[in-house]
Amino acid sequence: MNTSLLTPQVCYAAAIAGAFITALSQILLKTQANTTGKKGFFSKFLNIRVIAAYGLLFLTLAINQIALRYVPLSVMPCITATSFIWVFLMGALLLKEKVSPRKILGVIVILAGVIISRL
C-alpha cells in the first residue's frame, strides 16, 4: 500500500478529526440513554442511535490508528481532550443539560491545559 500520503501533518489532522467524531458519538449515546427508561437490557444496545454511535467510534478508531503512525502516544491526550469541549458545548446547546459555573470553569481550565502542552 502506498503510504506516501501519510505525512505527519495528515496524521495530526486525522487525530483532531477523530476527537470531534468521538464527541458526536457520545452525544448520540446520551440522547439514547436519556430515553431508555426501564426497557430491557438488550434494547439498550440494539437500536439505531446506539449502533450509529458505535459505528462512529469504530471510524474514530480506524482514524486514530492512521494518526498514531506519526503522532506520539503522549501527545494524543491533549488532542483527544478537545472532544471534552465539544461534548460540553453540544450537551449544553443540543441536550439542554444543566450548565453550572463550575463546569464552565472546568472546560476553560481543560482548554488552558491543551494550550500549555502544545505551546
Add this chain to the structure above:
Amino acid sequence: MLNHFLDKRRNVFLLAAFAIFMESLTSPCLKIGSQRYETFSAGYFFWFGLAVAILAIYAVCWQLILERLPLTTAYLRRGFSYILLFVWSALLFHETITPKQILGIAVISLGMVISVSDEHGKKPEQKPEET
C-alpha cells in the same frame, strides 16, 4: 441483578474505573499496529481487532454508566485515562515526556476535577420517564 448492583453509587464508580483502565489500553494497541507493521497488513489489522475487542468491553460498561450520570460529568471523568496513557507511552514506546506535557495534562486533569467536584455528594437526578 445488574441494575441492583448499580443502584449503589460506589459501584457505578467502580465500573467507571474498570472502564477507564480498559479504554487506556486501546491506543497502545493501535500504535503497535501502525508503527511496527506495514499499513493495512495482517499485523496492522490484528492490533486493530484487539483494540476493537477491548473497546467493546469498555463500551458496554460505559453505556450503563451514562444512564446513571449526566453526560458532561461522565465524560470528564473519563479523562483520567489520559494519565494512564502517559504511563503506557513511556513504558511501551519510550517516548520522552516533556515538563510542558506533564503541566498540560495536570491542568487538563484539574479542569476535570473542577467539573466533577460539582457533582460530589449530590444524589443523581431523577430522570423523567419517556411518555
